[in-house]
Amino acid sequence: GMVANNAVFIQAHGGTILELWGAGDSTEPTQKVTFKTNGNVGIGTAAPTHKLQIQEATHGANVGMRFYAENDAGTARDSHIIFDPDAIFFGLSKDGTTIDLGINTNGNVGIGTAAPTQKLDVAGNITANLMYDRNNTGYYVDPASTSRLNAVSPNAITMYGNLNLNGSRITGGQALDGQVCQIAIYASVQGGGIKWNYAKWIDGSGWQRFGTVGGAVIDNQKIYNIAIICK
Known part of the structure; x- marks a missing residue:
């Protein structure tokens, strides 16, 4: 048939139930759609190997x-x-x-x-109710990152295990309800019998550098526990 100067040809032969061919005004007809006797349908191919096969003939085209x-x-x-x-x-x-x-x-x-x-x-933000690592061995933050890790919660934040403090700055401020919070650091040296603690009220006006705790210099090789308590 002829539709708007485009020719459409329909034929069937061999292992093909139906073939649809098309051509423009000055082009040779090419096979567009093929229905095989085994039930496979090809679009852009005359030899579909699956129930539906779509094929692009132009190199580099999606x-x-x-x-x-x-x-x-x-x-x-x-x-x-x-x-x-x-x-x-x-x-x-x-x-x-x-x-x-x-x-x-x-x-x-x-x-x-x-x-x-x-x-x-x-590429974007992620929101989830809960996240687990695959084998429950730990969570990691890229140590090469130049950004800070911030944890914000309207409720209590619970940490299990040890917290390694390898930095020299600890910050604190107002709780969400306006309460003043206390940062308390507790440390113990395994096998040494040394136990000491220190607490500092933080009013939110700046940060407090902790150089010593209970008279002992903070050692970034030791394991420290940290607690935040609000009055």
Whole structure:
């Protein structure tokens, strides 16, 4: 048939139930869609090896699928599944260009990035009710980081185990309800029988450098316990 100067050809032969061919005004017809007798369907290929095989003939071009529907208010919405042969990346996209969620051949999953370098690589903030490490052996913060680790909670923060204080500055301030807080440091030297403690009220106007505790110089090689108490 002829539609708007484009030719459409339909034929069947051999192991093919149906073939759809198409061509423009001055181009030779090419096979567009193929239905095989074994139930495989090919788009862009005449020899599909799976139930649905979509193939892109242009070198370097991505191949994908678009889903289009209207919501209850009648507003059109669409989403895309895209495969990038250069990055070897398979992902989901809301606009057909930017990858929002995907996985590469290394098994790395990216959220907001098409180049994940870790098993889970998130380009943005993460919110979770609870996080565990895989084998419950510990949690780590990059020691090369130049930023600070801040813990903010409207309730008590509980720490189990030892806290290594390798820095020389400890800060404190007002509690969320306006109470003045006390920082208390307790230390013990294993096998040495030395036990001492020190407490300092922090009014929030600045930080207090702890050089000595109970007359002993703070040693960054020792293990210290820290507690924060509010009046």
